[in-house]
Amino acid sequence: MDLLSLSRIFFALLLVIGLIAVCALAARRLGLAQGAAALGRKRRLALVETLALDARRRLAIIRCDGREHLVVLGPAGETVIARGLPALEPEETDQSEAPSFAAAMARLKAFGPARNPFRGGGAADAA
Structure with missing residues (x-):
């Protein structure tokens, strides 16, 4: 083996070790370092x-066991301002009320080219 082959092997090894380190850091950032057991379990503590x-x-709102x-x-430390506040559930949007893409396009076409804001026209151009 000549020096060129040995250097290629060495740099390939460094590249593989670097890729493993990057993947490990990404897994830690995404919370995958705890393993598969933590993925199926419902978490009790959350930073809201x-x-x-x-x-x-x-100022932080922390949710623990629904409170x-x-x-x-x-x-200097942490100070609890309020304890045991009832947790607010996020408001769910009703998908039946949201217009479909076709309905939105039909409404946009109803304006006509003079009032369509996406075609360069507008209220100032129409007047």
């Missing part, structure tokens, strides 16, 4: 929302 108050403090807690997080 955060808001930056200033450069060092954040929400309002907490201020800062460098």
Whole structure:
């Protein structure tokens, strides 16, 4: 084996090790590091929302067992503002009320070319 073949093998090995490291970091970021057992289990704890108050403090809503807690997080520690708030369920949109794409296109065509905002016309051009 000459030096060129050995260098190709060495750099290929480095490339494979680098790809494995990138995949491991991506799996950790996506939460897949806990394994398959954690995927099927319903989680009890969730971070609902955060808001930056200033450069060092954040306001957070944490949900645990169906109850929400309002907490201020800062460098000196954390302060619980409100405990046991009832969890608000996200409002579900009714899909039957949403217009279909064909219905939306029909409404857009009903405006005509003079009032169609996507064809360069508008209320100012029509007047």
